[in-house]
Amino acid sequence: MTKASLQAATLMVQGTASDVGKSILTAAICRILVQDGWQTAPFKSQNMSLNSYVTFDGKEIGRAQGVQADACGILATTDMNPILLKPKQDMVAQVVVHGVPYSDLDARTYRESYLPQAEVIVKDALGRLRSEYDIVVLEGAGSPAEVNLKDRDIVNMRLAGWADAPVLLVADIDRGGVFAAIVGTLEILSQEERDRVKGFIINKFRGDVSLLKPGLDWLEERTGKPVLGVIPYLPQLGIEDEDSASLDSKRVQNKRHEATNSKSADQLDVAVIRLPRLSNFTDFDPLQEEKDVHFRYITHLADWGEPDVVLLPGSKNTMDDLRHLNESGLTERIQAFVKLEKGWVAGICAGYQMLGSKLLDPNGYESDHPELEGLGLLPTETMFTPEKRTVQVQGKSALFAPNGTELAIDGYEIHMGRTRYLQDIAAPFQIRTAAENGDSSGWHADGAAVEKGRVWGTYLHGILHNDDFRRAWLNGIREQKGLSPIVGGLRFKERREAAFDRLADHVRSHLDMQRVYEMMDTAKPRKTEVGKG
Numbered sequence: 001m002t003k004a005s006l007q008a009a010t011l012m013v014q015g016t017a018s019d020v021g022k023s024i025l026t027a028a029i030c031r032i033l034v035q036d037g038w039q040t041a042p043f044k045s046q047n048m049s050l051n052s053y054v055t056f057d058g059k060e061i062g063r064a065q066g067v068q069a070d071a072c073g074i075l076a077t078t079d080m081n082p083i084l085l086k087p088k089q090d091m092v093a094q095v096v097v098h099g100v101p102y103s104d105l106d107a108r109t110y111r112e113s114y115l116p117q118a119e120v121i122v123k124d125a126l127g128r129l130r131s132e133y134d135i136v137v138l139e140g141a142g143s144p145a146e147v148n149l150k151d152r153d154i155v156n157m158r159l160a161g162w163a164d165a166p167v168l169l170v171a172d173i174d175r176g177g178v179f180a181a182i183v184g185t186l187e188i189l190s191q192e193e194r195d196r197v198k199g200f201i202i203n204k205f206r207g208d209v210s211l212l213k214p215g216l217d218w219l220e221e222r223t224g225k226p227v228l229g230v231i232p233y234l235p236q237l238g239i240e241d242e243d244s245a246s247l248d249s250k251r252v253q254n255k256r257h258e259a260t261n262s263k264s265a266d267q268l269d270v271a272v273i274r275l276p277r278l279s280n281f282t283d284f285d286p287l288q289e290e291k292d293v294h295f296r297y298i299t300h301l302a303d304w305g306e307p308d309v310v311l312l313p314g315s316k317n318t319m320d321d322l323r324h325l326n327e328s329g330l331t332e333r334i335q336a337f338v339k340l341e342k343g344w345v346a347g348i349c350a351g352y353q354m355l356g357s358k359l360l361d362p363n364g365y366e367s368d369h370p371e372l373e374g375l376g377l378l379p380t381e382t383m384f385t386p387e388k389r390t391v392q393v394q395g396k397s398a399l400f401a402p403n404g405t406e407l408a409i410d411g412y413e414i415h416m417g418r419t420r421y422l423q424d425i426a427a428p429f430q431i432r433t434a435a436e437n438g439d440s441s442g443w444h445a446d447g448a449a450v451e452k453g454r455v456w457g458t459y460l461h462g463i464l465h466n467d468d469f470r471r472a473w474l475n476g477i478r479e480q481k482g483l484s485p486i487v488g489g490l491r492f493k494e495r496r497e498a499a500f501d502r503l504a505d506h507v508r509s510h511l512d513m514q515r516v517y518e519m520m521d522t523a524k525p526r527k528t529e530v531g532k533g
């Protein structure tokens with residue numbers, strides 16, 4: 001069987017009402033499947049939320065699907081939540097389609113005029129995910145038993161039908177009425193819909209399961225369907241926990257665009273050039289949480305101050321933003337900083353491209369400028385191509401590692417430019433994609449570094465999320481300033497990964513995963529054999 005002909009297995013989590021904990025359970029199930037070696041993606045056709053998640057390519061999706069993608073260890077894309085409704089005022093919502101605002105529609109227009117189109121968008125997005133992953137875990141919205149909405153439904157049972165997904169029905173025991181909610185929901189569904197429901201999950205349980213047991217027996221007898229799990233309420237594993245570590249929590253979203261508080265003597269002044277078309281703000285999230293970093297942006301030459309390190313970020317348009325740097329005087333300032341003041345500079349993606357000698361765009365893929373001089377701080381030249389490279393990679397770097405060792409790194413690329421070396425240099429990063437993993441010839445060189453890492457650049461977004469790499473780099477700067485290195489310190493990535501694992505372990509120990517696997521059609525070969533963890 002060829003890869004393209006494989007359709008991912010599906011599983012759907014629906015609830016007897018809103019807020020029964022579908023999103024967090026979906027995240028937990030996603031993580032369990034990934035721990036078991038399945039390439040898994042989340043999907044929710046339409047999400048109604050004001051709290052959105054910004055994908056790596058700057059698009060908006062529902063927050064929960066972003067978190068679920070993180071739990072899966074994959075980059076969130078708009079296919080995972082193609083339609084986002086952001087309520088604006090009574091009965092009117094901004095309709096965001098594939099991450100960009102489409103129109104403000106009132107509820108009636110949305111329902112009557114837009115839903116038929118939405119159906120196509122939803123099926124296409126789901127189809128793409130099913131061709132890319134082993135398992136897609138779908139999350140429903142609200143209750144599947146809203147009789148007035150069922151005919152145009154694109155989020156619950158009709159979607160389950162298109163996806164041919166077995167449905168787990170989740171009910172919240174904390175609010176009471178759990179038996180009525182489950183039996184009532186089934187009662188309202190059609191026979192075909194009812195048949196899709198393969199079992200129940202009782203969520204947010206506090207108390208003694210033995211007291212609940214007679215109720216569970218009654219429910220199984222009455223419905224002929226199994227209770228697959230009773231998940232105890234554990235606040236420290238709940239959304240709040242995830243929120244605090246989450247990339248997309250409101251707090252972090254706001255912080256992304258701000259400076260941290262005033263600088264103390266033991267801190268490094270880390271400044272990011274705020275390019276007009278700056279992309280990938282998330283690259284700097286870990287820096288904003290580092291205790292020894294005073295984080296700020298430089299928008300104008302007048303903001304320069306006395307940085308210890310200057311970062312050039314990603315940009316939607318490298319050529320135009322480079323012209324902006326030239327015109328604003330920042331180009332010269334950065335050059336003097338590196339050459340005369342021996343300052344530290346790093347560039348990510350567009351920033352890496354700009355640090356090179358030359359940028360070529362003869363066919364106008366990026367802008368109208370066929371050629372621009374770069375900052376000339378790295379021996380590289382970048383040519384813009386029509387093909388966008390979007391991959392997740394893993395790799396290693398000896399750049400700031402103790403002598404003779406390498407640090408594991410990972411990140412993702414999203415760029416049209418292709419960069420070549422103008423001199424024979426040892427690349428600071430060696431990377432490969434998951435597909436190339438295990439293939440010894442699969443390694444590629446990435447990035448460039450000179451002056452023992454005082455100036456470096458890479459295509460890897462997320463490079464600063466690698467805790468050991470980030471710490472080693474910051475310690476290098478500290479050392480040059482006569483500050484003592486910091487040992488240990490922030491474990492940004494590990495903290496989040498551990499939270500997902502704790503959540504998965506908790507749910508796994510109270511959910512009959514064996515039966516969940518039996519419901520899914522996972523007999524097909526996996527796309528890629530991946531080990532546990």
Ligand SMILES: NC(=O)CC[C@H](N)C(=O)O
Nearest residue numbers: 314315349350415416417
């Ligand atoms: N993410 C980026 O910084 C993209 C850089 C540049 N616009 C490119 O496509 O190559």
